[in-house]
Amino acid sequence: MADLALTGVTERPSRWRLASARGGARLWLGAALVAVLLLIAIFAPLLAPHDPVEQDLMSAQLPPAWMTGGEWAHPLGTDSLGRCVLSRLIFAARTAVEVAAIAASLAAAIGIAFGLLAGSFGGWIDQGVSRLIDVWMAFPPVLLSIVLAAVIGAGLTSVVAAIVVVDWTRFARVVRAETLSQLQRDYAAAARVLGLTRGQILRFEILPNLVPLIVTLIAVEMGIAVLVEVILSFVGISVAGDTPTWGGMIVEGRQIVYQAPWIMALPIVSVIATVIGFNLLGDGLRAALDPVHRQ
């Protein structure tokens, strides 16, 4: 017997360190952007210099503080009703995180349920779910969400519902395909031989292997949710009333873009940073968590 050389073996680096190395710069940049967003959302009342709905018509459309006519009481200026732009941006981040977190988890829950169902039962159930997804995908998504939100009426619920109803298919398609392929593997067959029920196999064997995929999809979906809120604002059916949202601020800013371009520019920058943050995080997570590359 050849002597297996074990002398050169060194301590294996931790799985976390390996994962973060695979995720690379994308993962860290994305995570940093999302972390900043979350911190702003959580500590909004502490960070905002003013009440975001407080109007002061005497100081309306003030430019940012460093421009001529600006004042440091309103660092990023005021809108046409004299509300503090910085405070509204900060509280809008809170609305954005709320919408994104709720909508993405609901879309994920529904999509995963349908995907597991179709992928594991096969037969007419799979046929039915697959056809349903096909019909769904044939609708133009922008129009579908606009019509839906119009049906439900303005409000947070409406925005969340529009995102969930339009985008559950993104999760269902991927989870179905991945469930099908995981069930072909030897470990699933072994679990069947051991006498585990279908529910147990899905719960203990398949689902844990889908986690990386689902986490990635959720990150990307949260970015999409922020975009859908902007879309719905253009139709006047986003979050109602005084509640500050980035989409609402962009639409208000478009009306007075020549007089006060910063009112529209600042929420656009916020939306872009958020969307790129979630996209990079999703990309980085996919690379970091991909079970194929895992040693």
Add this chain to the structure above:
Amino acid sequence: MRWGEIIRRVLLIPPTLAGVGLIVFVLLRVVPGDPIAMMIPPGASAADIARLRALYGLDQPILQQFVVWSGQVLTGDFGRSISLHQRVFELVLARLPATLELALLGTVIAVLLGTVVALIGAYLRGRRAEWAIDGGVGLLLAIPDFLWALILLLLLGVILPVLPISGRIDPQLDIAFGTNFYLIESLLTGRLDVAAALLQHMILPALALALPFAALVARLLKAQLAEAEDQDYAQVARARGFSRPAILLRDVLPNALIPTVALGGVQITLLLGGTVLVERIFSYEGIGNMAIDAVINRDFPLIQGLILTFAVLFIALNLAVDLLVTLLDPRLRHG
């Protein structure tokens, strides 16, 4: 795709449209907003409201309304718009050319830009600069068309005001057109000054529609170019002493185009769907902008007509792309 498959797809069009029509019809009828409430003057009597309701058929059961509406649609009658008091068919027909011209211009820009970027990226394969191209393409893809519209509006319309940011043509220019295809008509009749004035208004919205699609074209085509360049025929051409740019353009590009059209062609529907918001942002008078007004006004007949129009365009585009691939690829023609 074989011809049999294409015939099957054509036969599937009527049931798909009927399905889209039914879903939209039922969805709209459970809307809480009441179109009649938005058009009556304050102080109208209950009898007046009931009469208006009956006039637009809104007092009938939903299914009966759908049957009546479908029958009318089959004879080319899409009903009357509640907010604009005109026939839906004529309203849509008058606005459709504006949207088609915008989408066409966007597609042309996207294909040209995407092809150039893909060729440069393929030429720089393996060098440091390739990384920059891939990163730029990724950024273009991550930001959707309506955000590009807002960015372009701010940069080139407001901060550096070089281009107009609203409408289809300067309202001060009182120009008569024979058709509603303003751009195509002015180009065909040789009125280049008019075409230039139109393009000034169209270039920003068209560019906003084009940027994400151009990024998609660039990413797909660059991958196909790389694959094609590794084939024997390209290696042989290289060995015979042809320069890389010459091989990329003459030998590799034609072979990379077919799979790119097959993979990315269908995404043109995304560009078309993007017109809804981009037209809104630039106050461009097309059917997308009209659709948003129709939803805000709860104008049922107009919404139904517009969504059916979009559905027909989507299906037609999908079919056109499949036909194009079949025609381009000799292997599929005789399938």
